[in-house]
Amino acid sequence: MRKFLSLTSRLGLQQKSNLSTSSTCFHSRHNPDTNRPPRILVTGGRGQLGRGIAKEFISRYGRENVFLSDVNMASGEDEELGFSNYLDVLDHKTYRKYVVENRIDWILHLPALLSATCEANIGLAMQINVESSHIAFRIADEFGCKLFIPSSIGAFGPASPLEAVPDVCYQRPHTYYGVSKVYTEMLGEYYHVKRGMDFRCLRYPGIISAIAEPGGGTTDYAVDIYKQIIGGKKQFECYLEPDARLPMMLEDDCVKGTCDFMATDAKNLTKQTYNLGALDFTPSEVAENLKKKYDFEMVYNVDPLRQDIANKWPKVFLSDGASKDWGWQPEYDSLDKMTDFMIENVPV
DSSP states (O other): OHHHHHHHHHHHHHHHHHHHHHHHHHHHHTSOOTTSOOOEEEETTTSTTHHHHHHHHHHHHOGGGEEEEESSOOOHHHHHHTOOEEOOTTOHHHHHHHHHHTTOSEEEEOOOOOHHHHHHOHHHHIIIIIIHHHHHHHHHHHHTOEEEOOEEGGGOOTTSOTTSBOSSSOOOOSSHHHHHHHHHHHHHHHHHHHHOOOEEEEEEOEEEOSSSOOOSOGGGHHHHHHHHHHTTOSEEEESSOTTOOEEEEEHHHHHHHHHHHHHSOGGGOSOSEEEOOOEEEOHHHHHHHHHTTOOOEEEEOOOHHHHHHHHTSOSSBOOHHHHHHHOOOOSOOSHHHHHHHHHHHSOO
16 A cells, blocks of 8 residues: 555656646746747648748748758758758657757648548558647647648538638548548647647648649649640640639748748737638639640549549638738739749749
């Protein structure tokens, strides 16, 4: 009996010690050093959005305050920009050490498998989309970091109001990708309410980039069609039906919106997760827009998996909350503007 009491006493002391440490970290969130710019880590940064976000942060806060990492091979440009850091976000010890050694204030945790890729490899998707986020939450909680993890239109399901989706509504997605994003949104809400964490999340539409290559997402046809037709091809094969309407956004708008959102004072935010909207269109509409300047044939070879995903995603994204709370306004809000930008910027 004495041994049992001795053990529980030691456990009690350990719990008090842990609570004391957590309390210190918690209070540090509310007393930031506002006399210096934030030190920002972008993980999974050599994907579609990471480089653009890091470059924008550098222009705002200085090169010495921005860190970009990934497990993928760095390009020559990455080396020149200092974006060649290797960091495995599934390795808690190494991730934590990187945050400590670089005195990170903001973590933008971007690693994720996209929709169709998730369905083809659930085990890997579970590790990257869920387990790595668990690690990011634990580290951000321990050190009082502001944490951003993006969500997307995939966080909604067939029972959602797909014709015009607001920030808060019934979600219930039917893909692993979507389930993982809703889980992350709700876990961020939990950490905010229970632990005082400054967690932030944006639901992205399909992101169109003039430079980045398609990454296995359902909306990636809208990247590929520009690259192929502007590059000189005379036929484009689309894996979605002609009338598959989905929300889209130019990468430049997404980068600016994300960085503006991170810079917004927390007192102005009424929620942790916001829709980020710009425009919406169908494959036939983007094809007709491109045909104003290019002669090509649009062929439809529908992929049942990706079409089924698209059927359960929003057709129009409402971002009234972002506009009201932190002044969100896309620059490229029409198909004509987007097409003109892509023609000027797609490498040929």
